[in-house]
Amino acid sequence: MLAQLTQQPPDALLALIKLYSADERADKIDLGVGVYRTGQGDTPVFTSIKKAEQILVDHQDSKAYLGPEGDMGFVEALKPIIFGAGFSKLDQIDGMQTPGGTGGVRLAAALAKAAGVTKIWMGTPSWPNHAQIMKDLGVEVGTFNHASADGTADMAGLREAIAAAAPTDAILLHGCCHNPTGIDYTLSDWEEIARLLAGKGMLPILDLAYQGLGDGLEEDAAGVRLVLEAVPEALIAYSCDKNFGLYRDRVGAIYMMGEGVDCLPCIASNGAALARANWSMPPDHGAAAVRTILEDAALTAEWKDELESMRTRINQVRARLAEAGVAGSVDLRPLAGQRGLFAILPLSKEQIAALRSDHAIYMAGSGRINIAGLTMGNIDKFIKAVATVSA
Ligand code: LMR
Numbered sequence: 001m002l003a004q005l006t007q008q009p010p011d012a013l014l015a016l017i018k019l020y021s022a023d024e025r026a027d028k029i030d031l032g033v034g035v036y037r038t039g040q041g042d043t044p045v046f047t048s049i050k051k052a053e054q055i056l057v058d059h060q061d062s063k064a065y066l067g068p069e070g071d072m073g074f075v076e077a078l079k080p081i082i083f084g085a086g087f088s089k090l091d092q093i094d095g096m097q098t099p100g101g102t103g104g105v106r107l108a109a110a111l112a113k114a115a116g117v118t119k120i121w122m123g124t125p126s127w128p129n130h131a132q133i134m135k136d137l138g139v140e141v142g143t144f145n146h147a148s149a150d151g152t153a154d155m156a157g158l159r160e161a162i163a164a165a166a167p168t169d170a171i172l173l174h175g176c177c178h179n180p181t182g183i184d185y186t187l188s189d190w191e192e193i194a195r196l197l198a199g200k201g202m203l204p205i206l207d208l209a210y211q212g213l214g215d216g217l218e219e220d221a222a223g224v225r226l227v228l229e230a231v232p233e234a235l236i237a238y239s240c241d242k243n244f245g246l247y248r249d250r251v252g253a254i255y256m257m258g259e260g261v262d263c264l265p266c267i268a269s270n271g272a273a274l275a276r277a278n279w280s281m282p283p284d285h286g287a288a289a290v291r292t293i294l295e296d297a298a299l300t301a302e303w304k305d306e307l308e309s310m311r312t313r314i315n316q317v318r319a320r321l322a323e324a325g326v327a328g329s330v331d332l333r334p335l336a337g338q339r340g341l342f343a344i345l346p347l348s349k350e351q352i353a354a355l356r357s358d359h360a361i362y363m364a365g366s367g368r369i370n371i372a373g374l375t376m377g378n379i380d381k382f383i384k385a386v387a388t389v390s391a
Contacts, residue, residue, distance in 0.1 A: 013128065013364055020362045028360035029382060031373040034179065034341045035247055036213075036310050039375050046245045048303040052292035056285070066284065068275040069268075070097025074287040075253055077294035082208065082221055082238060082255070089228060093257045094268040096275065097282045100250040101209040101239025105172075106133050107254045108205045108235040110274045111267070112170045113139050117203060121161050122172040123147075123154075125344070125366060127179045130172060130207075142169065147181045147344070151334025155189055159196065167201040173227075175236075176220035177210035177340020180368035184214065184339050190223035194230035204231055209239035212307045213314060214339035232259035240290050242341070243307055249286030310372075314341065317374050324383045328390030332383070335371075344368050351389040359385035 016032035035043045069075070075095040083090060098104040109120060120139050122130055123146030134141045144161035148154045165171065173193070178184055185193060197204050206224045214220045228234055240251040256267045275282070293299040321343075322336035335343050347355070347367045355361040361382060363369045374382055 011129075016362055016364065019356075023360055023362075025360040027378070027381065029362065029373060029378050031361065031363040031369040031382075034242070034370055035372070036242065036245065036314075036341065037370075037372045037375070039313060041373075041375055041377075043245065043247075046303065046306050048293050048299050048306060049244060049246065049289050051299060051302075052289040052296075053285075055292050056288055060288065063284065065281060068096070068272045068281055070282040071284060071287045071291055072096075073295070074291040075255075077291050078238065078240075078253060079255075081217060081294070082211065082224075082236070083228070084218060084221060084225060087225060087228070089257065092260070092264065093255050094264045094271075095253050095255040096268065096271055097287050098237075098252040098254050098275070099279055099282045100241055101207065101237055101252040102129060102133075103250070103279065103282065104237030104239065104252045104254040105130065105205075105207055106137075106278065107271060107274055108237050109133055109137050109139060109170075109172075110278070111235060111254075111256070111270055112203055112205060113137055114270055114274065115203075116168060117170045119166070119169045120172055120205065121165055121169060121202075123158065123174075125180055126172070126174070127207075128366075146178070147183045151183060151338065153178075153183050153185050153189060155185075155192070158193065162196045162200055162202070165200060165202050170203040170205050171197070172205045172207060175206050175208035175211070175224040176214045177342070178338075179209065179340070180342045180344055180364065180366055182335070182338030182340050182343040182371075185223055187222060187226075190226045193223075194226045197227060198230040204234045206234060206236045208236060210242050210340050211238075212243040212304075213311055213341060216311070217304070217307070228257060231257075233257055240286065244286070244290055244293075244303070246286040246289070249289075250283055251286035251290060252282075314371055315339075317371050317379065318343075320376075320379055321371075321374070321383070327383050327387040330386050330390050332386075341370050341372055342368050343371060345386065347386070347390060354389040355385055358389070361385055 020030045121142040124143045145154045145157035211220045234257045236255040238253045241247045258264050258267045293303050318335050321332045324332050345367045
């Protein structure tokens with residue numbers, strides 16, 4: 001029976017990791033998968049994480065099972081970071097740990113499906129795995145255009161989608177640092193989105209995978225908080241993979257907001273049952289390290305400093321690209337106003353292939369670049385190469 005399976009292509013984004021490693025050119029540039037890199041091109045373990053891991057080595061006394069919800073101390077410790085001090089609905093929110101933000105998105109979509117949602121709307125382009133998850137779950141996807149030609153969010157497209165949706169549909173929105181475009185909603189866009197979603201009654205699924213990499217921890221969660229204050233029910237998929245640099249440790253969470261305190265145990269029980277059937281229990285180590293940081297004021301301050309230096313560097317690279325103006329046919333100026341690790345450059349498949357073959361520059365086939373792959377040492381080469389292939 002297994003012989004009847006048809007060959008599947010490798011995930012295009014993850015395949016880039018191997019292609020880049022195999023390239024022997026010394027001046028190669030990796031703008032592929034979304035990992036932060038320092039000005040020296042490294043992705044080091046955070047100092048705060050190293051310290052937390054040392055504390056775990058010294059004091060963790062068991063690795064016995066915790067259960068499908070994982071480390072609830074981690075889930076609780078993250079709440080003030082995500083929801084903030086003034087948030088009025090904390091008693092309507094329950095959470096559980098998931099394997100990475102992907103686990104959070106998967107569980108959110110599966111919960112929505114279990115609750116009767118048959119269609120989930122999302123902007124295009126989106127993180128390619130969003131559509132793959134929906135397809136795997138057998139949930140219909142409705143799409144709307146996310147990015148306008150001027151490099152801002154296409155609010156008209158979103159308004160039309162919400163107007164066309166059924167109240168029993170769900171909508172998946174990126175909380176900040178939109179992947180792959182870097183184009184976020186403004187605060188006044190979010191106010192309107194919150195109003196529209198509350199009016200329609202559809203279920204928001206908010207994917208917050210890059211909190212702190214845009215404008216700051218508070219600023220990056222502001223849109224999500226506005227939506228949560230306005231609607232009765234929502235699901236939030238959260239990732240610590242980027243803002244704690246824990247990528248391969250797979251550290252994420254789902255938060256479930258229900259209408260009224262009474263329904264929470266029922267929602268959470270469904271989350272736990274789905275988790276048990278999917279992955280049984282999430283991996284512990286990374287989440288335990290995050291909890292250790294967030295339960296310690298000095299380590300939390302150190303982590304926030306490390307996150308701030310990442311954000312500052314990303315935004316410096318954005319400013320430097322925008323300063324270059326127009327490279328060939330590519331206008332780099334809108335990148336200054338966009339946020340997070342990613343931007344989409346309007347390059348053709350042939351131009352992207354030429355960047356790889358002639359200039360050893362690796363980026364996703366969509367034209368997405370990882371801003372953090374650029375350093376003061378390689379950015380001029382990059383701008384020149386973009387100008388050459390797009391002239
Ligand atoms: C990315 O978009 O590059 C990251 O979120 C990594 C991934 O899992 O795709």
